[in-house]
Amino acid sequence: MRVADAIVKALEKEGVEVAFGIPGGAIMEVYDALYDSNIRHILARHEQGAVHMADGYARASGRVGIAFATSGPGATNTVTGIATAYMDSSPIIVFTGQVPRAMIGNDAFQEADITGITMPITKHNYLVTDEREILKIVKEAFHIASTGRPGPVLIDLPKDVTQAEIDFDYPERVEIRGYKPKIQGHPKQIKRAVELIMKSERPIILAGGGVRISNAHPEVLELAEKIPAFVVTTLMGKGAIPEEHPLCLGFIGMHGTKYGNLAVMDADLIIAVGCRFSDRTVGRFDEFAPNAKIIHIDIDPAEIGKNVRVDVPIVGDAKHVLREMIKLIEFKARKEWFDHVNELRRKYPLRYEFKEGVVKPQYVVEKVYEMFPDAIVTTEVGQNQMWAAQYFKVKYPRQFITSGGLGTMGFGFPAAIGAKVANPDKVVIDIAGDGSFLMNIQELATAVDYGINVVVCILNNAYLGMVRQWQELFYDKRYSATRLRYPEMSFEKIAKGFGAHGITVEKPSEVEDALKEAVEVDKPVVIDFHVEVEENVFPFVPPGRSLREVLG
C-alpha cells in the first residue's frame, strides 16, 4: 500500500472524522489519498487558520485535532498555531510535507527544516526517514498528543516517503520506554494534603486547564462542597466549576475578579489543580498567597516548583488524585472565612459604567451571555478576551476557548470554526477585537464555503485596545501605532464580500436585535459593534505586582 494511503487509513482507524489543511506540492500524495477517504477535509485559507481550527476542534471535543500543510511556507505558517496549542496543552497532530529525502539539506524549493523549527514548541516531532516506521510513528503520535500533559505533535513527511510502498500493519499498542505519564498520585502525599486541608481555616481551590483535560470537574465540585472551599480558576480553568455556583469566585490574575484575587491573598491554603502558576495568574511570584501553604496537583512534574514554592506536590492525573482525596476529607464548617469572602464579593463586584447612547463592550458580552448562556465562546486576545472572561459565566467544561498561554491574536475565529465543526448543533460565538479579527479574517471564506455558521462579535474600538490601555496607563497616553480605523473601513461590507452576513451596531438599543438576527441567519455572521473607544479593562493588576495591588 502507498504510504500516503496507509497514513489516511491509520487516521480512519484512530477514529478521525475531520481534518483541516491546505494542500501543496510536497503533500499531494496524502491529499490524493484523502480524496477517497470518509474523513471530512476542511480547506482553510491559511495554514495558521488550519492549525487553530484543529486546535479549536480539539479543545471543544477533547479529541485529537488533525491539520495538514505542505513543505516550506506551508509548514512555517503552522508555527504560531503549533506554539498556541503547545502553551495551552492542546492535543493536535500536524502533518507537513517535506522535499524528497535525497534533497533534504540542499535548500531545495519550498524546503524548511520544520522539525528543527518546531522542536521547542511541540511535545514531540518526527521527520520520517524510513517509510517502514510511518505506522508506528502515527500510532505514537496519537498516544503522545493525547495522554499525560497533552500537546502538539508534528510529523514531517518527505514526498518520496509518501510515495513508497509498505504493508499496512497498524500497531495495536504503543510502548515508548522514555514516556510513561504518572496517573496515580502518591498515597502518602495525598494523605499529607488531606491533613493540611483538615487543618486549614481558609482554604481555596485554584483550578486550571488541567481540570478540563482530565475531565475532573465533577471531582472539583465535590471536593469544594465537601471541604467546603471556594474555587477560583485560572483563565484556562474557566469551566472547571459552573461560574454561577456560590462557591465559585471566578478567575484570578491580572484581570481576574478583585474578590477572587483578594481571597487568594487571604487564604491559608491553596489547593492547585492542573495549573502552572503563570505570571498572568499569580502576579508577583514571591508575593503570591503569602500566608498560604500550597498543595500542587499536576501530571507534569516539571510544573511543580517551577514558579512558586510548593508545600505538598502531588504528581498525577487530577481526576484520580481528587477522587482519592475526596474519600479522606471530612466536612468542617468555616463560617468566619465564608463570611469574609462573601463580604469581599459583595464589596468588589465586577462593574462598569453605563453611558447613554454608547455601546459598552462589557454590555455586549453580558447580552451574549444572557441570550446564549449555552453557547460555546471563543475569544481573540486582548481587551475582548478579558471582557469575555469577566462577563461570560461559563456553565460547563470546554465551553470557553481562548489562547491563554501564547496569547495569539487571530486564534478565536478559526478556533470557533473548529469548535463548530465539533459541535454543529451549538451556537458558537467568537468574541473578537477589531485588531485580532483582521489577523485571520481570510477564514471567512472557509466558514462560508462549508456553511460553518459561527458568529463573530467584534468589540470594535478602533484600537489595539489592550496595548492602548497600557499606553494610557504606563506610557503617558502616547498612543504609538495602536489606532486602527479609517473611515471607509466596514466589517459589514467585508463580511458580505465574502458571502457571509454582516451587521453594524452603533447603539446599545441595537445590540439585542443584532444578536437575535445573527443566530437566525443561515450564514456565518460578523457583527461589528462600535464600542466605547477608550474603555479600559478593570480590575487590573499591573504586570509584576502582587494580586493585592489591583487597580479599579
Next chain:
Amino acid sequence: MKKFIAVLVENRPGVLARVSSLFRRRGFNIESLSVGTTERNDISRMTIVVDEDERTVEQVVKQLNKLIEVIKVSDVTDNSVHRELALVKVNAPPDKRGEIVEIANIFRARIVDVARDSFIVEITGDEEKINAFIDLMRQYGIKEVARTGVVSMARGSKVTSI
C-alpha cells in the same frame, strides 16, 4: 553548585539537538556535555555538567525527563568517578623537554606525539587534575588544547542503565 547528570537517550539522529535546544531555550548553562554509545547499541549516554542553583538543576532534570527520547536521568554528582581526557600541544624546546616529561610522569600523562619543538600530551583525570596540568604547561607555551568533557559513573552498586 556543580552537578553531574547522566542521561540515557535513544540512539537516534536529532536527540542531541533536542537536548541542547532544551538547554538553550530554558536558559540553562551547560559547562560540558559528552555523548557516546553504551553497552547497548540502541542507547546513547550523555554526561552533562551544569553549574546552577539547586532549583534550576531540579528543573533541568525534570525538563530532560519530559523529552520523549530521554529514557533515564540520574544525578551522578556524589560518590562517583568523574573522568575527562585532554590533549595538550605544548612548546617543547630541547632544553625544556626533560622538565615536561617529568611533570607529565607525575600526572600519569603520556607523550603521544613528539615533533621538533612540541609535544602532544594526553592526560586523563577529573577536571581539577586536568586544569592543574594545563596550568603547569602554560609556562612552556600551550599551542592547543582539546578536551572531551567529563564522563561520570556512580561507584558501587548504583547503576544508570535500563
